[in-house]
Amino acid sequence: MNGIAAPIVAYEPAPTQDFLKPRRKVSVVMVVYMTGEALQQSVECVLADPLVDELVVVDNGSTRLEAARLKRLADADRRVRVIQGQGNVGFARGANLGARSAAGEILVFLNPDAFLQPGCIAELVRAIESRPVPCLVGGRVLNADRTEQRGARRGDITPVSALLSLSRLAKHVPAWRQYEVHWETDAPPEGVAAVPTISGACFCMRREDFDAVQGFDEGYFLHVEDVDLCWRVRQTGGVVLFQPKAEVIHLGHTSHASPLKVEFHKGVGLARYFRKRAETVRETLLAWLISPLIVCTAVVRPMMWRIRGRAA
Numbered sequence: 001m002n003g004i005a006a007p008i009v010a011y012e013p014a015p016t017q018d019f020l021k022p023r024r025k026v027s028v029v030m031v032v033y034m035t036g037e038a039l040q041q042s043v044e045c046v047l048a049d050p051l052v053d054e055l056v057v058v059d060n061g062s063t064r065l066e067a068a069r070l071k072r073l074a075d076a077d078r079r080v081r082v083i084q085g086q087g088n089v090g091f092a093r094g095a096n097l098g099a100r101s102a103a104g105e106i107l108v109f110l111n112p113d114a115f116l117q118p119g120c121i122a123e124l125v126r127a128i129e130s131r132p133v134p135c136l137v138g139g140r141v142l143n144a145d146r147t148e149q150r151g152a153r154r155g156d157i158t159p160v161s162a163l164l165s166l167s168r169l170a171k172h173v174p175a176w177r178q179y180e181v182h183w184e185t186d187a188p189p190e191g192v193a194a195v196p197t198i199s200g201a202c203f204c205m206r207r208e209d210f211d212a213v214q215g216f217d218e219g220y221f222l223h224v225e226d227v228d229l230c231w232r233v234r235q236t237g238g239v240v241l242f243q244p245k246a247e248v249i250h251l252g253h254t255s256h257a258s259p260l261k262v263e264f265h266k267g268v269g270l271a272r273y274f275r276k277r278a279e280t281v282r283e284t285l286l287a288w289l290i291s292p293l294i295v296c297t298a299v300v301r302p303m304m305w306r307i308r309g310r311a312a
């Protein structure tokens with residue numbers, strides 16, 4: 001693959017796989033939209049994992065070359081199923097479509113620009129077994145240099161915590177440190193730990209748990225649907241877990257989609273999330289008042305990236 005460094009090592013079967021015999025079938029669900037070169041490597045990592053029984057690729061939009069490549073892969077490997085023809089229905093709806101089509105009892109949702117590391121699936125499944133219902137387990141999402149990625153594990157995202165985190169005040173004002181939602185600079189836990197929010201780049205749920213919370217909220221088109229899912233799992237008395245041993249390298253920003261459009265949907269999703277979880281009249285009013293600010297801030301971000309890039 002030209003232009004993308006291969007940050008993964010040669011795949012070896014996970015030494016912990018014996019504990020899964022007999023085990024529940026695992027389906028990996030991947031929603032694809034103009035992903036680019038990273039897609040092939042991501043798929044290869046999935047199919048190299050000895051615990052993956054099925055890969056369901058929901059193609060919301062690919063180039064003709066990528067679409068043809070996916071079809072050939074499905075024809076050559078019966079573990080692969082490709083769902084095409086629905087158009088760009090958004091991530092949440094696409095993921096639900098993939099989950100409904102999957103045959104596995106354990107669902108692993110994986111971004112198409114994320115590369116599973118050795119033993120990742122085994123550690124996710126190990127963490128979710130015998131846990132309370134419902135349960136969601138996220139992996140440790142890493143950058144290409146193996147530093148933990150921003151957003152891999154987060155606190156509870158509220159209007160106040162989001163505002164103080166985005167402004168960096170939570171990081172620089174000791175009295176407001178409790179409102180910092182991003183925990184990637186904190187030392188990772190030694191084992192599985194409960195956290196309010198994990199990254200949707202790589203996580204797993206048992207099918208019955210996913211169905212119990214009615215899957216992703218399809219009111220989100222792109223981004224924040226993972227935050228919403230974590231919140232709803234916790235609202236129903238379930239638990240969200242972070243498994244530091246389940247590692248995945250996530251490139252990010254590989255899609256050919258416009259960054260401005262992506263950030264716009266992120267802002268819209270975040271504003272919707274705050275309105276959705278508001279319980280009092282005061283919270284509802286606040287959520288509606290800050291919605292335009294959130295969307296505008298999101299849209300400005302890619303513009304600032306471009307300006308800074310040109311300045312550099």
